[in-house]
Amino acid sequence: MRKGRLFVISASSGTGKTTLAHELLKEDKNLVASVSCTTRPPRPKEQNGKDYYFVSKEEFTNIKKKKGFLEWANVFGRYYGTPKKQVEKHTRRGRDVLLLIDVQGAKKVKKTKPDAVFIFLVPPSKEELKRRLRKRGTESKQEINKRFHVATRELKELNDLKLCDYRIVNRYIPTAREVLKSIIRAERLQVST
Amino acid sequence: MRKGRLFVISASSGTGKTTLAHELLKEDKNLVASVSCTTRPPRPKEQNGKDYYFVSKEEFTNIKKKKGFLEWANVFGRYYGTPKKQVEKHTRRGRDVLLLIDVQGAKKVKKTKPDAVFIFLVPPSKEELKRRLRKRGTESKQEINKRFHVATRELKELNDLKLCDYRIVNRYIPTAREVLKSIIRAERLQVST
Numbered sequence: 001m002r003k004g005r006l007f008v009i010s011a012s013s014g015t016g017k018t019t020l021a022h023e024l025l026k027e028d029k030n031l032v033a034s035v036s037c038t039t040r041p042p043r044p045k046e047q048n049g050k051d052y053y054f055v056s057k058e059e060f061t062n063i064k065k066k067k068g069f070l071e072w073a074n075v076f077g078r079y080y081g082t083p084k085k086q087v088e089k090h091t092r093r094g095r096d097v098l099l100l101i102d103v104q105g106a107k108k109v110k111k112t113k114p115d116a117v118f119i120f121l122v123p124p125s126k127e128e129l130k131r132r133l134r135k136r137g138t139e140s141k142q143e144i145n146k147r148f149h150v151a152t153r154e155l156k157e158l159n160d161l162k163l164c165d166y167r168i169v170n171r172y173i174p175t176a177r178e179v180l181k182s183i184i185r186a187e188r189l190q191v192s193t
Numbered sequence: 194m195r196k197g198r199l200f201v202i203s204a205s206s207g208t209g210k211t212t213l214a215h216e217l218l219k220e221d222k223n224l225v226a227s228v229s230c231t232t233r234p235p236r237p238k239e240q241n242g243k244d245y246y247f248v249s250k251e252e253f254t255n256i257k258k259k260k261g262f263l264e265w266a267n268v269f270g271r272y273y274g275t276p277k278k279q280v281e282k283h284t285r286r287g288r289d290v291l292l293l294i295d296v297q298g299a300k301k302v303k304k305t306k307p308d309a310v311f312i313f314l315v316p317p318s319k320e321e322l323k324r325r326l327r328k329r330g331t332e333s334k335q336e337i338n339k340r341f342h343v344a345t346r347e348l349k350e351l352n353d354l355k356l357c358d359y360r361i362v363n364r365y366i367p368t369a370r371e372v373l374k375s376i377i378r379a380e381r382l383q384v385s386t
Contacts, residue, residue: 164360185375
């Protein structure tokens with residue numbers, strides 16, 4: 001049986017990455033989302049094993065010690081990690097795994113799982129990025145500016161060319177989505193080398 | 194009728210770009226190659242209007258004066274140019290045009306035809322590039338080194354991210370080819386914005 005692949009997608013804000021991921025997962029039954037471990041308490045409606053694996057600090061440290069994470073990070077005292085075991089279980093069964101992660105995380109995965117497929121989605125320009133952030137209309141001007149600064153910093157890191165296999169300028173979202181799907185299909189066809 | 198698009202593909206040596214272009218053109222009947230004008234004399238078996246449009250220095254200067262080139266260059270006293278007229282004729286008829294060109298040329302086309310789709314193909318690493326150049330086995334060591342240096346310089350320019358819409362690391366040629374085809378298909382589906 002064909003072994004599945006890990007697809008690592010990194011995108012800056014305003015590229016519609018969450019919507020994109022939802023669509024890919026909905027349309028492609030062979031693609032499953034990677035579920036992270038976290039030490040933060042579950043929010044209402046969040047399900048263990050679906051949104052996150054909610055674990056204690058001790059459990060997290062244990063997995064970490066056993067090198068059980070493809071990457072992990074400490075965000076203001078709360079731990080988040082991508083469990084290796086899940087990814088391996090799925091890929092062994094021939095399913096592909098989708099991991100939506102920031103560039104910092106992608107860099108770490110590149111070290112622990114160098115045969116993953118790394119895809120970066122970037123906005124056409126800083127102006128367009130600002131326009132898209134504004135268009136949401138849900139945030140204050142201050143919030144938009146903050147997001148814009150974070151996105152600009154992310155964008156700089158998304159230009160780390162040594163890391164990515166595919167870099168897509170997200171000029172028109174439906175086109176980017178089609179290309180993303182095609183990349184997954186094309187990489188699936190690939191004979192192992 | 195849908196208007197065709199111009200696809201500008203730039204790739205460094207050792208990415209198999211010529212083979213790739215031949216395949217794309219053979220398989221996709223809606224895709225035509227852009228034919229350049231040149232002032233150099235035809236070589237045996239070269240056909241006017243197929244391999245090149247062979248023109249005199251005067252004719253070339255005339256087209257240039259009328260801003261009839263998407264880009265042009267002087268290579269050791271011989272002129273080469275991409276005629277705007279041909280591209281427009283094809284795209285008006287709903288056909289897509291494939292232009293295989295170096296990064297310098299792509300940069301010029303970005304100015305004269307900003308709505309073209311720019312795709313860069315790069316080798317996975319400098320080491321892999323060297324390996325591929327060696328693998329051809331047709332050139333002397335000196336020739337390989339020369340090619341490698343040219344390719345490294347090209348590669349630096351291929352990292353000009355402001356220019357390209359799609360950047361593909363050509364890790365496995367059949368996969369890169371599939372992705373390229375998909376990009377052309379996806380961009381075709383795109384509703385004009």
